[in-house]
Amino acid sequence: MSAEPGSRRYDSLRRATQAQETRAEIARAARRLFVSQGWAATTVRDVAREAGVSVPTVYAAYGNKTGLTRALADAADLSADAPQMLAELEAPETGPERQLAAMAGYDRRLFERAGDVIALIREAGRTEPELAEAYRDGRRRGDETRVWVFSRWPPGVLRSGLDVRAAVDVYAAICNIDVYATLTAERGWPPDRVERWWGEALARELLERGDGAALSV
Template sequence: MSAEPDRRRYDSLRRATQARETRMEIARAARELFLSQGWAATTVREVARAAGVSVPTVYAAYGNKTGLTRALADAADLSADVPRMLEELESSAGDPGRQLAAMAAYDRRLFERAGDIITLVREAGRTEPELAVAYRDGRGQGDRTRELVFSSWPDGVLRGGLDVRSAVDVYAALCNIDVYTTLTAERGWSSERVEHWWGEALARQLLN
């Protein structure tokens, strides 16, 4: 008597897996097209064709092209392993230098694995207000993390003349997609070298 419920349960799992695989295939196709021919020039129909699905399937999965792009931006954070950064921040509590290194390592992973998507969202946001908000939200989340960490440090840890807000600004000036791209794409630095330099530069600029 349990065979039919079991079969329905596995059928449900199979459908959910297939739906997830379809969403991943749509996202993969969209990312390739957005990067190869530009966000504005890419249509939902082209994404559907490249993914091997119907146009209604793309709309059902992501709503529209903007929704699809927001999903790619959300996946960028996941690809950089936020839980790993949080674990490293907690394990190095009381050691500001190590905490700065943990945040720099996260930014390195983020830009290394999803820098193209971050740049895409920023550029698309020039004409698409919702994506401009998505880009600002991503930057704001990073700022809030740094504010939380810097605020946890005892008085006297930050360099003289720096408050938490100013320290966040200095961090943002050093660790961003443009600096990463300049050093890796134009100057030939490895991502590991960028991460190491960031850690040292942040310590020099922010810590007593």
């Protein structure tokens, strides 16, 4: 007698769940090794050993080391909670200064939760064109969000002498992973202090009437 439909569905769900757990464990193992010993020095065999799976399982799950790294990049974006930022940007009561704070908050979450992944992708991109493109894609997506926000502000909001593209450049100079790493790792700032300072600095540098007085470091 064949298995009942309910039992087959249960087995299918169990297999899918196990596969997801295996993929997640491979990704966690790869992240640990990439960060601790470097992307170039880490092999697929190393990742398989760290995750407790076979080498073919790693290839079946992610294709190759580059595919695995791209998956880590996608997970990094998810970890920063883009829907939260979008909700804050589109809230009816949110003006330009609070929109800048919302974007700074997203970047703080991204760098706090996945800064190691971003750094390793940037480093690996020096020798792997596909990962260099993944890094550039991330930067472009950030710029596109800022263009979208700044372009919707009425005339007179941006500081005199700034157009949208220049404002995006200023944002990128202030709010980036290198500044975050310097302030947290070298200067001992907690992440929330970096986020508040970013909000203040962005308002001061980008807004004609924004002095950032409500945001103290």
